[in-house]
Amino acid sequence: MPDTAEEDLSLLEALDHLLDRGVVIAGEAVISIGDVDLLYLGLNVVLANVDAVTRVSSGKK
C-alpha cells in the first residue's frame, strides 16, 4: 500500500474517479459508500477550500 503523502494523494484521486461521490448505480444493486466524505476531507487537507479564501479575504486567518 502507498506510504508517502504523494502516493496517498494519488490513491485519493484514483478513488475519486472510481467511486463517483459514493454511490454506484451502474450495477443491479445501488451501493452507497457512506463514509466517502472522508476521502474528500483527505483531499481538502491538501487543497485549500473556499472558506479559506473567505477567511483570508476577511483578515480572519
Next chain:
Amino acid sequence: MIYVYAITRESALPDSEGVDLTRHFGTTSIDSVSAVFTEVGDDEFSQETIDRRAADLEWLGAIGYRHQAVVQDVMKKTAVVPLRAFTLFSSEDALRRYLHEHADMLGAALDRLDGKQEWTLRVELEPQKWSDALASRVDSLRELQEQIASASPGKAFLLRRKLDDERKRASHEAENALLSEVERAVLDRLRCETVAESRERRDGGFPQINVLINRDEEATLQELHETLNDRYASEGVSLALTGPWPPYTFAHA
C-alpha cells in the same frame, strides 16, 4: 454475487489480481457485448460490510487499486466501458439480463470510448492571490474598495462588512466563470468531450474538468495545461492535470 469491472467488446481476461486477490475471473457475452467479473461472497460486498469498512482507507484503497489494475489491463486488449468500483450484480443471470437490456447503449458507448483517454484538470486556488485577483475580475468589488478609501471611518466600517459579503458571492461567481473559461479553452484547442464539475458538484472540493481525448492528443493537452497555468498564475490559479484514467466519467455521461 458478481463484481463487474468493465463491459468489453470482446471477451478478455486480465493478467492482474482481482478484488478477491485471485486470478479467477469470469466473462460472459451476449448480443455483441461482454463483461469481465469476479464471483465474490455475498457477505464480503454487502451494503452492511461496505458501510462498516468504507472509512477504512486501506481496504477501500486495496479494492480500488485492484479494480483499476483490472480495468487498465483489459483496456490494453479490447475496447471497454469501465465501471465504477463496487458495481455488483446478484448473479451471472442478472448480469446477462442487464447486458441484453442495455446492449444497444453499451455497444454505442464502446464505439464512442474506443481509443480514448480521460484526463482531469483540477482548478486549484491559492486563497490570498485569488482573493486579491477578484477585484480585477469583479467590478462591484473594485467600486466598493474605492468607496471605502474615501469614506468616513463609520461609513468605511459598514462598507467593509458589505465588501466581505460581496467578496463571498463574487468568489463563487468568479470561480464558476473561471471554470467555464478553462473548459472553453480546452474545447477550442482539442477535439474532445468535457464534463465540468463545479465546487457544489464536488461537495466543496476544488472544481475540475474531465476531458475525453484521443490517445494521440495527450501532448497537445499537456501543452495547453502549461499555457493555462502561465495564463492564470498571477491570479493564484493553478491547474493540476492527472491521467490518463479509464473513461469512468464518460462511460456514464
